[in-house]
Amino acid sequence: MRRILATAAGALLAVTAAVLTAPHAAQAAAASPGFHVSDGRLLDANGDDFVLRGVNHAHAWYTARTPQALKDIKALGANSARVVLSTGDQWTRNDAADVAAIVEQCKASRLVCVLEAHDTTGYGEAGAAVPLSRAVDYWKGIKSAVEGQEKYVILNLGNEPYGNTGYADWTSGTTEAIKSMRSAGFKHTIMVDAPNWGQDWSFTMRDNAAGVFAADPDKNTVFSIHMYGVYDTAAEVQDYLNRFVSQKLPIVVGEFGDAHSDGNPDEDAIMATAQQLKLGYLGWSWSGNGGGVEYLDLATGFDAGRLTAWGQRLFNGANGIKATAHEAGVYGSGNPGGDGDGEGQTGTCQVTYRLSDWGSTFNADVTIRNTGTTAVKGWKLQFSFPGDQRVNSAWNAKVSQQGKTVTATHESWTETIGAGGSVSFGLSGSSASANGAPSTFVLNGASCTKA
Template structure:
């Protein structure tokens, strides 16, 4: 927003209620538009879609929008969250204007998340409008929305409560969803958290299952804004992980690399979103004021003058260029449809028992190659094991004395993918013993005598993602696992084997995943002495 309002909270609540897993109806693959299935956002073709984009303040800078969307797309984004006004605080964006924004998004092959901004901080900000007014607005511009379900998500109201009166969020959100559905709006709906979007009270988190169940279409996505409240990786992982564990769809609709209410951990936000397959949209393209100009991704709307925050979001680890995939609904819809040439045949070097380096001649494209996907080939099966912005990648997590076959695809900014390169087969070396893998383990124990909790974080210290993992360790003696979350575990005596869930399968290079376990003991609790990840020893601490 032009003058970003900060959350007024300084602490997180210490006690959190658990989310409930919601039974969700199956959706047909030929659904009319975006839809939610088993906690995932799918496009109209039934393909998984992960938002990777930015916010743009259209309502304050309407003359900048057409060019801004072109620039945002050229930098690799697959989506844009567009600020609109209901007319309660700023000049109303009418039906014709909304239709124009949608058309421009489609022209640039961007999924359009339209949001009504006038609700920001309702109950605390005196001029803010209630969610009911946002519903009135969407019904007033309905003609610009109907028929666009393949391309548009409707974000009912931005940050609809401040830190006062937020207890009404659940009932008001259910009512808003019900009114829109009754009026025939079949789009995927997005609902923002209260507390200036940051949900420090966990109101959205703890009531999300009920809100989702209240939508007759079961087609609602939850939107958390991560600023100063989310200043540690543990807070980020815990919040997002609970939604994923409950099979409830969540996106980070706004976040920055700094803020007046604290220093958000943008690295953890992006790494966690990538590892869990969760969408994110950075705030914001340009035009911030009121002391938060540092949130501009592009200075003065110039894509050639990205700020440090802009460079981090677009070009950094787990950033937009490396992770964005264009929605499949744009296939064959015009624009850039020319795929890059196939990369040259890769070569393997630096081969050890558990890793190797691949390099290949670069692909070419009529615009620009934005990245490469390295796949492991096993018969007719391909598994992506690394992504890279340049023609080379380190592959880790391999088994000793094993033959692996790899090939490479190239991608461009429009999401076009090349044909596969010729493949290369390399055999890893024998394990010499004592070799330490590219992993580090943090085991945080909460010891209550006869029972315990443990939070285990696996950090990938290598330069390539780990795709699928198994963690082996032994308890010091006498502990038994009762439950585990964000992973699966088996136990034989003191020996424990933990494997990933679908949402914790990938550990990005330089990133981490966490899981927790609860158990009982007869002889006291302690920290396991050693851990191995996919057969390789990890450092601890």
């Protein structure tokens, strides 16, 4: 369905992003220095599973608002922000210096930056829109701002690159754009939007995504669906997302709101399904919407203290950002906003997992710190390996493994963890592929932060 277009005066389009991860994991590009797709999941540079939980910010029209907006978005629990940029074809170009500043601001707020080029919106139907080739030209022109930032930045190739006219060209146009980006040396995860103003009612992206993914030399592409009036029932939401998941194709809910002029999207189903399938989402949008879609503002007047009903729903409601966001492991802090697995509960514990990797074998030193005010007597720590690692032996704990799940329980001499104290144990293992660190840890049923 067509949606209201953004204008330079501030009438903004609704945009959102969310991530699952990709198919054919065995083909994932080991060469990627940052975010990458593997075994049907999006992993960060540490090899930890990462699920986007954040919002969009319309930087192209509100450049002065960006530093504070990113701080506020983080303070409300988000782990990421999708930032609107202009190629200069429709609106004022955001140059390399500007983009570099945005990246640093995202990093300062410990957010993953999803950068998107907006001037492609509705190409083929919107008269001023430009093709994806122009977006590629833009990314090449500001490459210096994002090169080396692959740990922190995902590139959203072009916003809603086809309208309801000429959308059959989406497959070839997207494929060629991805190949051109790779030829230019971009190693980032590339996010690609659906046609039909992002909503893919024609199922063009759904039915051709596997071929587009396979054509990426780096196998590091994630797909983005924008859910508005086309997705006004739970059945439609679930069917679309599950079709990608069943093929291990990477999918993101690229935009959504709690209302829209083309119909009433089922935001509860969108958030619940994304949480169930562990797909990312980014809600549209922080503030500044105009042209009849002001109801999509999450914050009134860019004021984090005045969240709208939609803002309260997205940040604080069921399956919302506060309850499910997990900070990217590249920031080294663990889990301030929830564990990403649906509970949103963190225990008074912190786990350090230090990996010594020798290729086919490895050792891991694990330290559990009690950050609470009472002693823990008797403990069980559970975590999952990211690959095919197998435990061969352990010390200072009893360790068992079922599938990828590892369970460690105390020995008599490590049974008690005093308030503010810690215990350590180690394990030795082997694997046929690269060794990575687990992304989440659960102690006696409560999630721990990862140090």
